Structure formats: C-alpha cells, structure tokens
Amino acid sequence: MATNSFFNLFNPSLLPKYRGPSxxxxxxxxxxxxxxxxxxxxxxxxxxxxxxxxxxxxxxxxxxxxxxxxxxxxxxxxxxxxxxxxxxxxxxxxxxxxxxxATYTKKITKKIATINWDSPSKKIHDQIRALSPTPGAQTSIKGKNLKIFISQIINRKSTLPPGSVVTCSPREGLFIATSDYLIRLFILQPQDRRKMKDIEFLRGYQVNRGDILK
Missing domain, CATH: 3.40.50.170 (Formyl transferase, N-terminal domain)
Structure with a gap:
C-alpha cells in the first residue's frame, strides 16, 4: 500500500460493523x-x-x-x-x-428517540443512555414533552400497566413501570425548562401514581 494514500482519521466503530452515521x-x-x-x-x-x-x-x-x-x-x-x-x-x-x-446505521430520528414503555426496562435504559446528552430520549406526561437523560433499572415489578407512574415521591424519586421491571428517571427535562433531578421535578410538578407516560 502506498504511503501517500489517504486514510480516515478514525471511525468510532469496529468496522465493518456499524458503517454510517451515529x-x-x-x-x-x-x-x-x-x-x-x-x-x-x-x-x-x-x-x-x-x-x-x-x-x-x-x-x-x-x-x-x-x-x-x-x-x-x-x-x-x-x-x-x-x-x-x-x-x-x-x-x-x-x-x-x-x-x-457489514451492518449499517441510520440517523437518529424523533421516532427512534421516543420511548416505547411496552419495552423491557433494559431496552429503555439503553435507549436513554444512547441519546444522552443529545438529542435526549423523549416521552410525554399529561400532554407535555419530557426528555430523559439518566435512568436506573430498579429490580421491582408493578401490577400497573407499562408507562405508569408507580412512585412519585420527592423523597424517593420518579419510578415508571415497563414490560418487566421499574425504571427510575434520574435526570430529566420538562418541556421549555432546564434539566433537573427527578426529586426536584416532583417538587414543582403535579404527578400522581397511575399517571401514564406516552
């Protein structure tokens, strides 16, 4: 191979896996x-x-x-x-x-960024990690958009449907039901507001057990 050939600075994947964007x-x-x-x-x-x-x-x-x-x-x-x-x-x-x-990736779209609460907790946790800090995993509560940036899987189950608020205490945090375990939404950003911890969010917003995230 000629030493004057052009080479890529570096690709952030183990090619040929994940050719393409993101x-x-x-x-x-x-x-x-x-x-x-x-x-x-x-x-x-x-x-x-x-x-x-x-x-x-x-x-x-x-x-x-x-x-x-x-x-x-x-x-x-x-x-x-x-x-x-x-x-x-x-x-x-x-x-x-x-x-x-070879496998190929595609651009991150709003559809890809939107959380499906019928999914298992690990899949949702991975989605939140993958989209933090940008563009942020997206959901909504009471018709208002909500972005999630940091989460934690909680090894507990709930009888409430996936997407339901299970715990919403300013002392404990915000816990949501998935198709298997609960997931805590540690860092989030309400519509038109700054990022904040779940306990701060719960002090300023009216959230009730059984409310549904969509």
Whole structure:
C-alpha cells in the first residue's frame, strides 16, 4: 500500500460493523458490551476501506453516549498517532473488510428517540443512555414533552400497566413501570425548562401514581 494514500482519521466503530452515521449511539441502543475504533484507507464506498488498526473499547452498563464519545475520542487520537507512525515508516499491513459482515446505521430520528414503555426496562435504559446528552430520549406526561437523560433499572415489578407512574415521591424519586421491571428517571427535562433531578421535578410538578407516560 502506498504511503501517500489517504486514510480516515478514525471511525468510532469496529468496522465493518456499524458503517454510517451515529455508530456510537447505535452500539449503545443495541445493548452492545463492546465497541471500538478503526483507522482505514479511504475508498469511494462509505466506511469500506482496508483496515489499518483497530482497538476494542468496553461499554459499561451505565455509559452514556456523551461519556463513551469522550473515551473514544481520547483513544482515537492515540490510535491515529500509531497509524501515522506506520504510514510514515511504510510498514502498513492492512486487512480487507468482509462486506458480508457489514451492518449499517441510520440517523437518529424523533421516532427512534421516543420511548416505547411496552419495552423491557433494559431496552429503555439503553435507549436513554444512547441519546444522552443529545438529542435526549423523549416521552410525554399529561400532554407535555419530557426528555430523559439518566435512568436506573430498579429490580421491582408493578401490577400497573407499562408507562405508569408507580412512585412519585420527592423523597424517593420518579419510578415508571415497563414490560418487566421499574425504571427510575434520574435526570430529566420538562418541556421549555432546564434539566433537573427527578426529586426536584416532583417538587414543582403535579404527578400522581397511575399517571401514564406516552
């Protein structure tokens, strides 16, 4: 491979997995435990160039998109320097991507960002993590939009339907029923307001047990 070939700065995924936009968010959305970084030579077809270097990165249970993005950026800079050294020395041994293993992502839309409370708690928790801090997982209560940024799965069940407010105490927090366990909405943002903790939200908003999030 010629040393004057162009190469991608780095791709925040383990190519050929997650070609396309928002690969970090999709890794979290899909509940992956591992993601990574790839440097490649550029090709006309998106994210399809020969792989120069890759590094795996663990996704922790409560990592958000924002936190994981910072980790990937830091590690990506290191991998980029290693790639530059290899290219300068003419010591690059590339790996051809297997297109049969390729998966493709798409842009995050409002539909993707909207919480389906009939889903299991882990799927909802992963959705909230993947969309924090931007654009924020979306739901509504009493006709008002509500964005959720930090959540916690609570190993308790409820007889109330999914999406129901189970606990709404300024002392305990805001707990919502899902298709299996409860989920606590730690950090949220009411429509036209700033971000706040659930206990602060409950001091200023009238929320009752049995209210439904949609």
């Amino acid at each position: 690969p970090i968010q999709w890794a979290i959305l899909n509940g992956d435990r591992t993601t990574g970084i790839t440097t490649t030579f550029l090709e006309e077809k998106m994210d399809s160039g020969n792989i120069i270097l890759q590094k795996k990165i663990k996704i922790k249970e409560n990592d958000t998109f924002g936190k994981l993005k910072r980790i990937i950026e830091n590690e990506g800079c290191k991998l980029l320097m290693d790639t530059l050294n290899l290219v300068e020395k003419g010591n690059v041994k590339t790996i051809v991507q297997d297109d049969s293993l």
